Amino acid sequence: MEGQKKKIGFLITGGPYTFEHLDTAYHLSKAALKKGYGVSIFLYLDAVVALNKNIKSPGERHIPSMFKELADEGARIVACGDCAHFRGLTRDLLVEGTRLTGIATLAEIIEECNRFITLGMGE
């Protein structure tokens, strides 16, 4: 039953293409979903840029699509609204299935997840 599904939560801070943290979170989330766990991801600081659907990445992986794919498979993908404002990411640019929220949602995710992982202090 959905309510009893075990969940893993993530807080990611490193930006797309610049750092590997979003990639690690994506691959771990795919594995977790495959095993039947729930996944919730909170994007903070530069990581919010990953949800910009205008990203063009010729010849490389397309990170916004990877996160849309996770959302399509049932993961909850949210990004810090304040961080988005500071980086010029407006709501209309968000990739489908994702949304902007506040730290209260991070608190909610931490509360509801059985395990919680931070990725991304930079290098």
Place this chain on the structure above:
Amino acid sequence: MEGQKKKIGFLITGGPYTFEHLDTAYHLSKAALKKGYGVSIFLYLDAVVALNKNIKSPGERHIPSMFKELADEGARIVACGDCAHFRGLTRDLLVEGTRLTGIATLAEIIEECNRFITLGMGE
């Protein structure tokens, strides 16, 4: 005469609000312009986000306006177009007086500047 003015060039890689490199470049550029030097700035990697005019920074310094201000005072402000595509920064979002270019422009700036400074390896 314009052609004989000494020039300082910058290559910045750290993103706005996340790292201090854009701030250091701004303050150094202000000082250089005050002393009558020319200034050229090439924004690379996450630093390109600084030119997004949709950035809202309530209660904090507004970095896009700081770079527009430098451009208004005669500094040449350009950003790597490929880096912009990878971060969803489209041409229509660029703050006034700035533009997207390629590495050829970096080569040109290095060639024409008397001193050249890189700022921003992250921490």
Place this chain on the structure above:
Amino acid sequence: MRALFLFSRTPNQENIRFLKKLIDSSDCVVFIQNGVYIAKHNIELECQNYVLEPDAEARGIKINSNSVDYIRLVDLIMEFDKVVTI
């Protein structure tokens, strides 16, 4: 309470010293991202420890044993009581 430590930075004397101070024998360490370069150093840890295989393979770091893939890492995440990234 047993913790799973995710070690993601290039190992150096200071961050390895820090890791050693935080772990005890019931914990587990998984080296991910640039942490996988640990395999080039002769470090003895008092708890079980693994290297994330796709991150090691990407970097050309050969692992003889103790490697895990993403699926096995998810198992470990659930097996231990909490995850600490350092």
Place this chain on the structure above:
Amino acid sequence: MRALFLFSRTPNQENIRFLKKLIDSSDCVVFIQNGVYIAKHNIELECQNYVLEPDAEARGIKINSNSVDYIRLVDLIMEFDKVVTI
């Protein structure tokens, strides 16, 4: 050829050792950003060296002498032959 080194990272044993290997007595070092914490350590460098005052003040680091402001740093940038950031 005299170089101006901009040292912008939190000083530790490794990056200070690196700095010392690159400088000689005709060079200059300016500690900027988190480099200003150098003032808390007793480091002898063989060339002239300064701390960027606004970065030190921001961090609550007191500098007795050898501080420069942005204007003076621009002078130094022009006085030396090239700038090397480390």
Place this chain on the structure above:
Amino acid sequence: MKKVVILSTKPPYGSSINAEAFRAGLGLAFSETQVDLILIGDGVYGAIKEQSPTKLQMKPISEVYNNITDYNINLFLIEDSIQERNLDFEELAKANIISYEELKKMINNADVVLTF
């Protein structure tokens, strides 16, 4: 409610990570999570009392650490980190000074550990 330990490892300027670790903690505390904020490694530089980043057009994070009891967050500093950086206890905000052994115990007792 869960007990959250935040490890804040970065210096207060140069990057915004130290300030954002606090902001995350503040939001969690507001949502009634129990938050222990630990300045560790270069993070302890954040506790220097008299910071003044006005010339950088930034706000002093020291203001929050100097008044941390206002925020429903418990502040801890790692003793070794302070000593390795030659900081004097007198120049730092009032906080609980702890050893690595005590940190290990806090991690043991936490439900979630966030690292910034």
Place this chain on the structure above:
Amino acid sequence: MKKVVILSTKPPYGSSINAEAFRAGLGLAFSETQVDLILIGDGVYGAIKEQSPTKLQMKPISEVYNNITDYNINLFLIEDSIQERNLDFEELAKANIISYEELKKMINNADVVLTF
């Protein structure tokens, strides 16, 4: 034309900075700037010959270092950095191995030094 020395200090994955240092060098070399690319510190990890980041959906930067002569860029590795990381010379791309003293001379002779 000016002589540019690029110091590439970061490992090849984890961040894109190592790859982007190369890309900047490539663009400069294409614009007929003389480019010496120096892998130093963690940057030397980039020279490991057999990288395979396909599972990460990334491209191996080793391909460019293994074929650096194709790009009109001179590649240098710092000997101390290699040894401190316990790397074998045999597992690294063919490049000029230099000491800090030689690096100091190259910096002396350069017009511009870029650090990544």
